[in-house]
Amino acid sequence: MNRNQSVCLRTISLFVLAIQLLFSHQLEAQSCDLTLNVRIKQNGKSDLAISLLGPEVKRNASHPQFASFGKLCSGTYKLIVQAINYESFDTTIVLNSNLEISLLMNESVHQLHEFEVHDDHIDRTGNSTISSSSLNNAQLQASAGKPLGEILKEASGVSTLQSGPTISKPIIHGLHSNRVLIIQNGIRLEGQQWGTEHAPEIDPFTVARAEVLKGAASLRYGSDAIGGVVLLEPSEISSEHGTRGMVRLAGISNGRMGLSSARLDHSFGGKLCGMGIRIQGTLKDAGNIQTPNYYLKNTGMREQNFSSTWMLNRKRLALEVSGSVFNSKIGIFTGSHVGSLSELQQALVSTEPKDSAGFSRQIERGFQQIKHEMLKARFCYHFNDEDQVEIIYGLQRNHRKEYDSDIPFSSDPSILNAPQADFLISTHTADLVYSRQLKNQVQLSVGSSLITQGNVFKGLEYRALIPNYRNYGVGSFAALTHTWKKWKFETGIRYDYRWLTCYRLNYSTLKTFATSQTYQNWSYSAGLSYRVSEQWSITANLGSAWRAPNVNELYGNGVHQSAASFEIGDSTLKSERALNFSVSNVWESERFRFEIGIYRNAIDNFIYLKPLLKPVLTISGAYPSFAQEQVNALFSGIDADYRFTLFKGLKIGGKMSLINGYNQTTQEYIVFTPANRAEIYTQLEGNSNERGVKPYLKISFMAVAKQNHVPLNSDYIMPPNAYCLFNFDAGFSIGKKHPVDLGFSIFNILNTSYRDYLNRFRYFSDEQGRSIAIRINVPFNF
């Protein structure tokens, strides 16, 4: 204990300002000819002892600001910085190329942080060869007010599946819902992912970093992720003693949305050094969304979110307990309510929705009300520099109520105000990961996860769509990463077992009966990355994962009102098995960055709704019927991303995603595959201030092609036409001592009318028109 306290009392802290690859004129750099430069910014002029410890070397330097270590072999080194009378600072560096590290030194009384610095992005237990895109804080801030699904679209290869303007969810390489896992702050989000009209229950203001892992290769996060994984992380609570926070305000013209979010952090000093707390809350209020020609009736929304965190970082121990509540009420566009096929056909031929309206903030019946509560406890312990163990427990309660615009036939007021669907899903998850740094640049991680989930249905209707159920899942994985010269190998394996019991009612005897199913399978992944030169690296990954069929796919039977279809489940469905192969090429120099990735994801026993040609006759008319079927599907495509600095202050860039989804069993395309899209932009930027914030002006042009690859007889109308949008975005900072960040953006500058193939409401209305957003971020500290 005493030792920990002394660590807290007098330390120097070093913050990594920048890590830069150094140029080498030799294309084939010798593997034992690497250079590491260390630059340290400090206010004083005290001499620092800078030492570098490697597998076979120990180098020392003494200088207030700079040290250069040459003729190094690639490998893992420990960098130690020491000042007189202070506890030393050390960090681990994985050196694969010439590097320059800039560190900012603060002398302060606070907790010493241990962290690792790599020459590429953060290694997530063997995920670095998986193709991925990440969004930084600046990109996330520029998207303030958009739903999470829309924000993630910034990453290449990601598109969104929408149900009107307020509900959207991410699609990764053509796959969505249950095939995409969302990991929020280390916990897999367990809501009702199965529904296309069920958006992720996340407050985007809590996300400081988002990363999208594309393809079936992530062993760490469970078997279901055959489409990919979205990793969302909050900002860290600073370890420096004090109170600080941020108030964020945004106003968006379309829907007249007002947003406010505040975060308050406090880090303790003295004996409680290393302990921090955070409280955070967000309020959101919007009214009817406007398309270029009309308002969309009943498309307002409200959101109230709250979260709090307690954490403790001691030298070897990290603890965190956090809780959050997400509350939303989302109006469902009145014009999308179709009771039967004949109503749908009527909506399809009309150019404007049957119920048009002006602006209103009122949310009428025809809405979703969702409450998602989460509790997290994390325990992390570093036995020594090589071994660490992490345990995360999560409890989630997701309560979703769907109110149809139809009032039930009843004279009982409690029924008249009751939701048609009411699901309460409770989930417990526990994850344990042990990782160890072995000799010779080998890192091993092993882990286990447990999950149990129960669903209770209490609504008036739709009881046949999702029955009550309980499931248990257990999984274990092992992953190995090996760095050798210019090569990096990754491999891993995972085993999962799932048990599912559904409880349904026999309507003639009114007795509950249970049906159980079990699923088990292996997942594996292997990846390789090779640094051809300083600028060029190639990465390849082969992964296979599986997904057990979902409850609605097994037992859902009945009219799905929001889709105007009659869906027929199949309790004999087998698990899906995906085999994903991806190769990506990155060329990165000071002025130019180009990345291109190709992928091929073959999914056997892919579960989809096959259109049956015979309509089902019900009391409310005839419905087109769809049955859950399994086929062999193949998704393949190309994602490209480039950035080029023409001269200092002017950048151009762009990205492109091409995708093809094919049903190999019936030799036809797969419905709801994203259309090909491309985006280009020009950005003017100024010099960055002390906090690394650059003022910028950005104009972008996005083009989305018409989706011509659609199966026959599976849709009511042909996909909408191609469209182009111009968007504008700007951001800058004012004030020196207490800087305030300001942002301004215009979406759909030309107020273009368009419809998107991936919006399920394209049958009924246009997409939203021009929208102007203003953002203000006010950081503060005491």
Next chain:
Amino acid sequence: MKTFKKSHIVLSILPLIISASACKKEEQIVDPPLPENELITTISLRLISIDNADTLNATWRDLTPNDTNPPDTSLAILNVKDSTLYRAEVFFLDETKSPAEDIRAEVQERSNYHRIFYFPSISLGTNFNVNITDFDTNSPPLALGLTSNIQTVQSSNGVLRVVLKHQPNGKDGSFEPGTIDADVNFRVVVNP
């Protein structure tokens, strides 16, 4: 020191195991459908000729509305006489309940939100005419459709489509607003 740390880990795992095994098994209780919430399973038409000489009943029934089992339409047929005036009534029933629930009361109570439409098929031409005889409380009143007069002319064959529309806040006499609660077909034979 080492064992102390190990016990720490065990202590932190323990609550996880306890909480995971102590979940309530709420899902094993499946709520039966609420008795007050009514489904429509059955639509009947009762036609009585103006001279009370002829009473006809036709019924369209689907007792398993959330199922692919086809509805029972064997009784969904009207055999009417030509050149006759009938007083017609329509019934919406929930026959999953016992005794069967009559939903007409709710339709009547919220008459300003409902309308029953009758569409004779083209093949019936002008030989089967439906005139609604009841109205809601709007001003001016709009047709409701629970009762009607049916006038037959010459012998013919065809289909009568009966649609119950739910038109909250949008009822204006036309078919377009609102949503469909029931939409069924009855075969019609006008006998000489």
